[in-house]
Amino acid sequence: MTTALRTLTRTITKEDSGKMLEYDFMQNAFAAATIVSIVSGLVGYFLVLRGQTFAGHALAHVGFTGATGAVLVGIAPLWGLVAATAAAGISMGFLSERLAQRDVAIGIILALSLGLGLLFLHFFTAYATQATALLFGNVLAVDGETVWILLVLGIVSVATLAVISRPLLFASLQPELAAAKGVSLRLYSVLFLAIVALATAECAQIVGVLLVFALMVGPAAAAQRLTTGIGKGLLFSAGLALFEAWAGITLAFYTDWPSSFWITALSAGIYLLATLPRSGRTQRPARARYRPA
């Protein structure tokens, strides 16, 4: 299936490069990328602000076990991903305080997750194709049904995020004060990581479990370099993620290089540009640009 698509893409690129959107798989790819990048950009903004970017990475690794396990028992890998990341996200939320200084334990569990995923794939015949698609993503292989699932999951996670975003931000930025004002830090930690889990599972459909950082953290981190307001930050983050995903797929279509490569390259490039010191900014610190949200 995947190989067929790639061959198809290659022929198209050579013969008819002007009609990218006339192909069903390209329409699906763009639809999926649109949904997923908006979700990733919004969730990622909070992830970066909370200093939990590593959590997104960790959840993706655990998701790999879930996805390969699902493939093994004959379920769509997306559901395995969702189940595994959600379970891991919720447990991480509950354990957040105890996990804080446990780099070694977390690292070992992450390695084990990939190892288990490898084992599950070993038992499955279409080994290499599946592994590559799960690890590095294959947005051109997303079918229409998956687009709908991504849309529903995306709406659930963004809607939940919208409802909890005010107390979540309070708890993220001033935990002691938030606790004193009656905000349950644990509740929001768990809810947020559950949202991150869904976003990670979505994200893995586009860029694969290993490259979730590119869509979830890169645009958000760049956005926070470009603006210090919350509303603008969220807008920039989602906008950059959307641009990187669309441009990545377009470039993949015309060059036949993997879209995940292009997305990671754009993500890194834009982050780098955003971190470059700008002369106007250091001299007049954000004064002219300031508007209360």
Next chain:
Amino acid sequence: MNAIEFRDVTLILGDRVVLAEVSLEIASREFVGVLGPNGAGKTTLMRAILGLVPASRGSIRVLGHPAARGNPAVGYVPQLRSDVGTMRLSGWDFVARVVDGHRLGMPFPGKAARAEVDRVLDLVGAGELARRSLSETSGGERQRLLLAQALIGRPRLLLLDEPLLSLDPHFQRDMVELVKALQAELGIAVLFSVHELNPLLGALDRVLYLGRTQAALGTVADVITGPVLSRLYGSEIDVVRLKGRIFVMSGGHDLERDAHRHDDGSPHAHAHHH
């Protein structure tokens, strides 16, 4: 009505008794400096007043009601976290998080919320600096923003946990003067914990000194004496008054200065207790 009333309060953290059967009353509009060696329970006392640490025995009343989380009449300035200085968020947005922060919804403040943020920023004189990113502010400026956050909701009791920590002497003086002016202007009670008494000398009405599960509350002249502090420290303490400043000494060491240094990362932390 008293701002704070402790009746035979015992506070226990884990298996450590922090306060044992302490009773005290702090009046509304009173400025009380909270002192004591590291680990004496200054932060725990404040967390108990906020309802975050339950009294194991006794009762705590705050502004006439039992201590409980989410009391809007209590403002709180927690110890400044180091990660605040790395946040790429404007001071304005940082302060605005507190307005209705406990309620579900989106983080976009309406007109009334924006006015409240501007009001508290004006109160602490941080209107200008709040336009900058937190990553471009100094420790003293961040402390000011924290104070602004604490003033949201018009509290009648303000708890400040070590707001002078790691500030330069002249920023310390600015901070104390600012809090004193606010206390007088707003007519509120203030609990202000410090490692060293001297910066507070001109501002405070009474001192609450904690040590070895006990507490002494009174004027500086009553509490900062050899006998009282010897009891709280459990060792022989001398109090030396020099040119309007007060030094608490044990065997020739200035205890409060030592204590202050420890939080700056000195490897000799806690050495003075022994």
